[in-house]
Amino acid sequence: MKRIIYSAAFFITIAFSAQAQTPIKETREEVADVTLLNKELLIYTKKEKDGQFLYTEQLGATGTATKEPALNLGSVNTVVGSNKENNEFFVYHRRGRKDEVIAFYTYADGAFTKVGERQLPRLKNQSYNLGLFLTPDKNDLLIAAELGKTKGYDDIYLSKWSGNRWSKPKNLGKQVNTRQPEFAPFLANDSLYFSRKDGEAAYVYAVPFKAGTVVEQEPVKLAGNINQENAFNAYYKKQGEQELWITADNEGGYTAYTTGAEEETYGSAFGDNYSFEDAVSTSQYPGTVAEMKATASEVKSRKADLQLLYGFNSLYLDEAAVKELDAFLENQQDKARIYITGYSDGKGVKSVKQEVSRKRAAYVEWYIKHKLAHKNFWILSDHTVLDELGAAYRKVEIRID
Known part of the structure; x- marks a missing residue:
């Protein structure tokens, strides 16, 4: 079975929102994560029979979906972070059983350019799933996986870059990690956001977070329109004043949502x-x-x-x-x-x-x-x-x- 990457992506700052959601993509194909670049280019991950690949699509323009060769250098690929200041974004590539990297890209004039890469830390993951989020300074890596003494199914861990190697992943503790799977982590403004399974459903949570410490507070389930009841809600992120996430219903439909002014979108x-x-x-x-x-x-x-x-x-x-x-x-x-x-x-x-x-x-x-x-x-x-x-x-x- 191909490993699914639950990820978080671009230019993230955090806020809770009560704005009405606007659907920007609907599909019956299995998609994980969606990113809006320059207010007009959707980047999303789609699971296929031979792996998981990144696609781009002009917002609101049917027939423009493109499987990007420059971003699909492995059998599993997904965006896992960004640095807005230097116009970089980070992509995970699984090129082989022992060859997993996070590559760094820039985007300009419609073209993606690879500018570097870093090996992923060696992980003894007992889960078919893997989730990653790399902070803008490239120093803190959140991992959603089943490693070592798990709290139950997929947990969230932190590994730190020390100049030439990753530290041993550290479990974030029982407040975050329960006997349900936790996945799709990302950080913004000293807050940790992730999704947690609840039966066949999943919901987005948030909790204050300081890198290097065990989380002591109990996470809060996001309010408003983001967490639809009895649905699979995940991949939440915020870009400027705009929020993005995906909700999958129990009939096999996937919908990517945004909040924010439509005329600006x-x-x-x-x-x-x-x-x-x-x-x-x-x-x-x-x-x-x-x-x-x-x-x-x-x-x-x-x-x-x-x-x-x-x-x-x-x-x-x-x-x-x-x-x-x-x-x-x-x-x-x-x-x-x-x-x-x-x-x-x-x-x-x-x-x-x-x-x-x-x-x-x-x-x-x-x-x-x-x-x-x-x-x-x-x-x-x-x-x-x-x-x-x-x-x-x-x-x-x-x-x-």
Whole structure:
């Protein structure tokens, strides 16, 4: 059986959050860990029949998943830490039974460059799983494994770098390590974060931590939306003001979540010189709203004249869709009445789905008013959350009257 690496990754600082979560990736493939780089590039680990590999994917852009050759130098690979100050991130590679390393990479202009590596400490791991987190200074290595006198299944240990070798891993003590498996460790702001199994479920915990000491306080289960009940919640991290984690449900679905402002999370083919406030602040052209609302239901019952599809949870159209929208609208008569409906599918939290559908419609309305102002269109927009799941239901529909 291939060893699974439970890991933590990029640019981590810690906080507890009560913000609503936003799904940024959903899959039925087995994924472990997800990282958001430069607010637009997802890096995640996927388990396959011949190992575990790193993939990248442009946020909100379907069909962009890439298995990165530069980051997959072993049969098992995963991101295990970073140093924001020198633009490095750290990747574990299992290249052979006695050849396991943590390699150091930089990322610039779309390319990954390896700048060094360090051998992993020799571990007599009795578990099929291994979890690692390396601190930014590369001196403290958290290990989730079953070593020596375990407290029960996978425990969390600390090994320190002394200039040319790793110290013997030290068990963090019974407050952290129970008879349930503990995994996915990472450190931030003198706090330790990890996940703990509970039957078939798992939940994220936090506890104050000072390197080199046994943890004396009892860990606290994170509150808010992060720990969904009766689900597998893990790989929590925080990048700036944005939190990331994965929740797996009992039906085989994996969803990566984030918290934070959606308009800051996704790139737009419309350009950078506008905000959501711009999109909703411009009032409807005078004298048209009441008249258009009177016929809205009738118009919406017709087949859409144009349907624009979106990537999972994306708020913006890609460049190809924008070109399609431009061509379609340029062929319409000046002062035509345009009815816009934004849709979200049924996946996710109700409040988030409503916001996604609303913002999809609002951004398209903004675009038409500002980029095609010479056409003097009359515009009415609306939004709907659908019960159905899938790419066909993440869309904006446009009808001309």
